[in-house]
Amino acid sequence: MDFWEQYLNRRIKIAIWLCVLVSLAGNAISQTYLWPTNASTLISSSFAEWRSGHFHAGIDIKTFGRNGYPVYAISSGYIWRVRVSPYGYGKVLYQKLDTGDIAVYAHLDGFIDSIEMIVKKEQRRKGQYSVNKYFEANELPVERGQIIAFTGESGIGPSHLHFELRDSRNRPFNPFLNGYELIDNRKPVISAISVSPLSAGACVNGEFVPAIKKPIFIGNGRYKIQQPIQLSGIIGFGAKTYDQTGTTHNKLGIHKTKFYLDDLLLFSAVYDRFSYAETGQIFLDRDYRLLKRDSGIFYKLYIDESNELDFYSPRKPGSGLISDSVLRALAANQSRSLYESELRTNGSTNTEQVSRVKGADEIDIAAEHHFKIEISDYNNHTSEVTGTIIRAHKCQFRPKISVDESGTAYLQDLGNVTGDQINKLDVYVSYNSGAGWNRILRWQRTRSNAASAQNALMMRRLVKAPSSKYGTLLLKAVIEDTNGIESYPFFQVIKGSDVLPQKKGWIKLDKDFYNQYVIFNLDASLPLETPPKLIVQLDGHSPAEISPLQTDLLEYIGIYEFPPDYSGRIDLRIEAYDIASRGIFYEESFYITPAPASMHSEIQSNDGQLTISIPSNALYKPLFFRIDEEPFPAADDTNQIGNIYRIHPFDEPLKKSIRISLHYPAEYSFPEKLGIYSRNSTSSRWNFENNQWDPKSRTISAKIASLKEVTLFRDTQPPEIRILIPYNGSRLRNEKFQIKAFIRDRESGFNTDKHVQLMLDDKKIIAEFDPEKHQLLYRSDESLASGQHQIQLIVADRAGNQSSERRNFWLY
Numbered sequence: 049m050d051f052w053e054q055y056l057n058r059r060i061k062i063a064i065w066l067c068v069l070v071s072l073a074g075n076a077i078s079q080t081y082l083w084p085t086n087a088s089t090l091i092s093s094s095f096a097e098w099r100s101g102h103f104h105a106g107i108d109i110k111t112f113g114r115n116g117y118p119v120y121a122i123s124s125g126y127i128w129r130v131r132v133s134p135y136g137y138g139k140v141l142y143q144k145l146d147t148g149d150i151a152v153y154a155h156l157d158g159f160i161d162s163i164e165m166i167v168k169k170e171q172r173r174k175g176q177y178s179v180n181k182y183f184e185a186n187e188l189p190v191e192r193g194q195i196i197a198f199t200g201e202s203g204i205g206p207s208h209l210h211f212e213l214r215d216s217r218n219r220p221f222n223p224f225l226n227g228y229e230l231i232d233n234r235k236p237v238i239s240a241i242s243v244s245p246l247s248a249g250a251c252v253n254g255e256f257v258p259a260i261k262k263p264i265f266i267g268n269g270r271y272k273i274q275q276p277i278q279l280s281g282i283i284g285f286g287a288k289t290y291d292q293t294g295t296t297h298n299k300l301g302i303h304k305t306k307f308y309l310d311d312l313l314l315f316s317a318v319y320d321r322f323s324y325a326e327t328g329q330i331f332l333d334r335d336y337r338l339l340k341r342d343s344g345i346f347y348k349l350y351i352d353e354s355n356e357l358d359f360y361s362p363r364k365p366g367s368g369l370i371s372d373s374v375l376r377a378l379a380a381n382q383s384r385s386l387y388e389s390e391l392r393t394n395g396s397t398n399t400e401q402v403s404r405v406k407g408a409d410e411i412d413i414a415a416e417h418h419f420k421i422e423i424s425d426y427n428n429h430t431s432e433v434t435g436t437i438i439r440a441h442k443c444q445f446r447p448k449i450s451v452d453e454s455g456t457a458y459l460q461d462l463g464n465v466t467g468d469q470i471n472k473l474d475v476y477v478s479y480n481s482g483a484g485w486n487r488i489l490r491w492q493r494t495r496s497n498a499a500s501a502q503n504a505l506m507m508r509r510l511v512k513a514p515s516s517k518y519g520t521l522l523l524k525a526v527i528e529d530t531n532g533i534e535s536y537p538f539f540q541v542i543k544g545s546d547v548l549p550q551k552k553g554w555i556k557l558d559k560d561f562y563n564q565y566v567i568f569n570l571d572a573s574l575p576l577e578t579p580p581k582l583i584v585q586l587d588g589h590s591p592a593e594i595s596p597l598q599t600d601l602l603e604y605i606g607i608y609e610f611p612p613d614y615s616g617r618i619d620l621r622i623e624a625y626d627i628a629s630r631g632i633f634y635e636e637s638f639y640i641t642p643a644p645a646s647m648h649s650e651i652q653s654n655d656g657q658l659t660i661s662i663p664s665n666a667l668y669k670p671l672f673f674r675i676d677e678e679p680f681p682a683a684d685d686t687n688q689i690g691n692i693y694r695i696h697p698f699d700e701p702l703k704k705s706i707r708i709s710l711h712y713p714a715e716y717s718f719p720e721k722l723g724i725y726s727r728n729s730t731s732s733r734w735n736f737e738n739n740q741w742d743p744k745s746r747t748i749s750a751k752i753a754s755l756k757e758v759t760l761f762r763d764t765q766p767p768e769i770r771i772l773i774p775y776n777g778s779r780l781r782n783e784k785f786q787i788k789a790f791i792r793d794r795e796s797g798f799n800t801d802k803h804v805q806l807m808l809d810d811k812k813i814i815a816e817f818d819p820e821k822h823q824l825l826y827r828s829d830e831s832l833a834s835g836q837h838q839i840q841l842i843v844a845d846r847a848g849n850q851s852s853e854r855r856n857f858w859l860y
Contacts, residue, residue, distance in 0.1 A: 138203025157200025250281020
């Protein structure tokens with residue numbers, strides 16, 4: 049088959065497919081509302097999907113990269129609002145329907161002539177491109193099926209039609225609730241689940257940080273987590289999931305989630321409607337911490353205490369959380385009413401607020417429990433992932449090893465466990481500093497030795513003390529308890545006659561901050577004689593010593609929970625001794641400042657140059673703020689002024705924006721060129737926030753919607769501009785023409801309504817700006833007189849830097 053035959057076959061297939069689409073659109077007439085366009089009946093985004101800082105309020109209808117398809121009024125009513133902007137929804141119509149609902153059609157290429165005339169008149173009256181105009185019911189009435197606009201790509205995003213339905217109170221709801229049919233032949237995909245510790249000391253599989261588990265697909269929408277998940281404390285599950293219809297490759301949001309534990313429904317959500325007043329709470333519905341820690345977007349399968357959304361059932365704070373109280377109720381084989389009673393009594397499942405269930409406190413809650421997560425799309429295609437959990441916390445096994453006069457090492461004491469807690473004991477030896485381990489002892493419980501397990505393990509000979517042939521050796525001991533849970537490893541240094549490392553050991557400390565506590569991760573360069581001491585000192589408090597858990601030969605973990613309402617410096621000191629008995633000492637400090645959720649508060653950096661002003665009710669919950677200061681690398685950018693400030697906790701969302709102010713040096717000559725910039729965590733690019741200048745306090749201020757890295761930059765570069773059409777000196781026919789220009793500013797940017805002027809023969813004209821293409825476009829709607837004409841483009845950025853360019857052309 050030659051090229052032209054292939055080409056014609058493709059064209060025929062496309063024509064047939066378009067006929068099918070038009071037919072499907074025609075069938076929509078029998079539905080409650082008309083489908084809003086004949087571009088297609090396929091969608092690229094669904095209702096309540098993730099968007100940065102808000103829920104997706106509608107559906108996106110595919111137009112396959114083309115503009116200009118007709119947009120129909122889905123029912124009779126009137127045009128209530130017209131809005132035009134270079135950003136967001138771009139060109140958008142709001143129609144009030146006779147049913148009382150509101151329909152929204154966004155990212156349009158243009159409107160019908162009667163609306164276009166109104167928009168252009170308003171643009172000329174205001175002298176700017178942006179328009180936001182409302183109408184009465186008798187001004188712009190429309191009938192069902194009437195063409196009101198045309199699909200496009202205005203605002204942000206590629207070509208598509210964004211379509212919303214809202215109720216009479218302007219609250220978005222899922223358009224598919226109104227009789228539209230979604231062609232869908234696939235079940236949702238569950239790519240991962242998250243298991244997150246939500247309290248100090250809570251852990252998953254012995255770790256104190258969220259665990260991401262990838263399930264095994266076993267067919268027909270079913271997935272399985274093969275290994276049991278060990279957990280303790282307050283734990284929340286999440287699901288990383290999406291839907292596909294089978295008609296497109298787009299990944300869509302899902303419609304329903306359910307979370308069961310031992311066949312009891314702990315949590316469910318249905319994404320059908322929400323209020324714009326609560327759209328920012330997507331940060332509570334999806335796991336903001338995992339998102340900020342680069343794990344992706346997870347649907348939470350529990351309800352945060354500050355979450356006010358109405359997606360959920362049962363609708364109580366704490367629904368879906370796993371805690372001792374929930375496991376105790378399940379282990380007691382109690383009814384659904386018991387669990388609901390726990391929630392009703394406490395308002396949460398916090399283990400410190402557990403209601404006392406008669407006889408339940410003595411129940412063993414370490415048994416296996418089975419969980420199931422169900423994910424459904426709008427057509428009720430359901431996928432599920434199953435697995436088991438065990439309430440268990442790894443213990444730190446601390447036996448005692450003694451060495452007698454002959455140099456023989458013995459297991460002398462089991463330390464903090466008893467023989468009846470041990471199912472298995474393994475002891476290993478390493479002669480090469482832990483690079484390899486040989487097992488020298490295994491004791492395993494049997495029927496014959498179970499009764500005397502303690503005595504069977506006491507004074508067990510382990511190994512002869514090392515000679516110069518082998519040098520210093522390391523012992524490692526690990527136990528498995530009667531529930532099959534393995535302990536953290538225990539290590540013991542037994543010195544030989546070899547020459548120990550000449551270089552003194554060191555300890556590296558990493559801090560992983562959560563809102564109300566911090567996890568200390570200690571890494572040693574050499575094995576330590578004994579576990580290190582971690583001492584925390586607060587102003588006005590007695591020192592607190594933390595005993596870190598040893599998780600590997602050179603790795604330790606400690607957890608410290610901040611005292612309520614403490615504000616000030618926290619001093620850390622580490623004391624340890626390496627394998628050669630040489631002391632290792634390490635010190636550092638940091639500051640924390642608590643901010644209440646319901647009251648205004650102000651926080652300053654340690655150097656006094658950054659002030660954070662937090663309005664009342666700007667926080668979902670009380671936060672412990674911390675500000676890290678770091679000098680900007682001098683060679684990186686000569687336009688940077690002062691330090692970089694990292695505002696924490698970066699993985700806690702804000703309910704409202706907060707104001708930050710940075711001082712600039714008194715000797716600085718051009719403060720109007722300064723602005724606050726924040727670093728994009730993905731690209732590491734510094735982005736302009738704002739530059740509100742107060743000369744009295746010598747500060748530059750900005751509002752920020754999330755906690756991030758900020759600094760001051762000066763912008764001395766003028767915008768980039770080029771008039772592309774017409775060419776200078778062009779001779780054009782005397783007819784309607786267009787002007788096209790390229791404008792871009794890489795630093796502070798510009799507001800097109802305020803900072804961009806396009807002049808034709810010294811008269812301002814209104815042009816459309818496409819921020820994604822950096823393109824300014826003017827289409828003439830009237831003829832000009834023959835002869836010479838002049839174009840002038842003037843663009844200023846937010847720092848006052850200006851560029852201009854002129855073009856002359858002739859009409860004949």
